[in-house]
Amino acid sequence: MKAIGNIHLIWRPGKGSRRISVGTIKKSTLEGIRFQYNQEGVAEAKKLGFVHYEGFPDTDKVYTEKVIEIFGQRLMRSERPDLQDFYNFWNVDLSKKEDKFYMLAFTQGLLPTDNFEFLANFNPIDDLSFVTEITNLAEAQIPSDKIHIGDVLRYELEPNNLYDKKAVKVFKGESYLGHIKLIHCKVFHKTTKQFNLIVQGIEKNGVIKRIFVKASL
Numbered sequence: 240m241k242a243i244g245n246i247h248l249i250w251r252p253g254k255g256s257r258r259i260s261v262g263t264i265k266k267s268t269l270e271g272i273r274f275q276y277n278q279e280g281v282a283e284a285k286k287l288g289f290v291h292y293e294g295f296p297d298t299d300k301v302y303t304e305k306v307i308e309i310f311g312q313r314l315m316r317s318e319r320p321d322l323q324d325f326y327n328f329w330n331v332d333l334s335k336k337e338d339k340f341y342m343l344a345f346t347q348g349l350l351p352t353d354n355f356e357f358l359a360n361f362n363p364i365d366d367l368s369f370v371t372e373i374t375n376l377a378e379a380q381i382p383s384d385k386i387h388i389g390d391v392l393r394y395e396l397e398p399n400n401l402y403d404k405k406a407v408k409v410f411k412g413e414s415y416l417g418h419i420k421l422i423h424c425k426v427f428h429k430t431t432k433q434f435n436l437i438v439q440g441i442e443k444n445g446v447i448k449r450i451f452v453k454a455s456l
Contacts, residue, residue: 363430
């Protein structure tokens with residue numbers, strides 16, 4: 240079993256909005272890498288302003304050519320001076336840094352210029368370790384001095400969540416923080432082993448705006 244299953248193309252209308260899976264990137268030995276839109280997600284997203292991802296205009300087509308080349312344009316350029324810091328933050332296996340499918344899965348392809356991201360449906364292989372993010376932080380309004388890099392967090396599975404049947408709630412001690420991101424939360428339900436959750440990065444301004452955590456088996 241490989242660590243990375245399918246990668247979901249995620250869209251939302253803006254920060255604080257709910258994430259929607261609008262497409263799936265699949266990789267196989269026989270068929271290579273292909274992409275197709277998730278019709279249910281597209282229908283939901285179109286009501287909120289979604290059109291399509293640039294380079295893939297037909298939401299009814301299965302794309303089989305230049306899929307990873309187009310999506311791979313979102314990856315960090317090798318000439319960036321802070322490249323090593325980027326690799327360290329996202330827990331990148333440097334032996335796989337030229338593998339665009341791997342890099343998209345582990346770094347999420349985040350850009351400040353749009354509302355897309357790429358979330359992998361991971362499998363619970365031995366020594367799996369990836370960085371994810373806690374959502375719904377606005378609800379908790381956590382003071383900026385309450386969370387620090389290196390803090391150990393705990394989680395609880397929430398199989399009956401209204402929006403996601405594989406939800407995972409995250410806490411510091413008894414204080415609720417938020418949920419593990421859509422799609423990333425699935426791997427927590429696939430294993431009886433316990434993940435270690437450690438705060439990897441924080442964005443704050445009076446209150447905590449974003450919390451990135453490293454999840455490791």
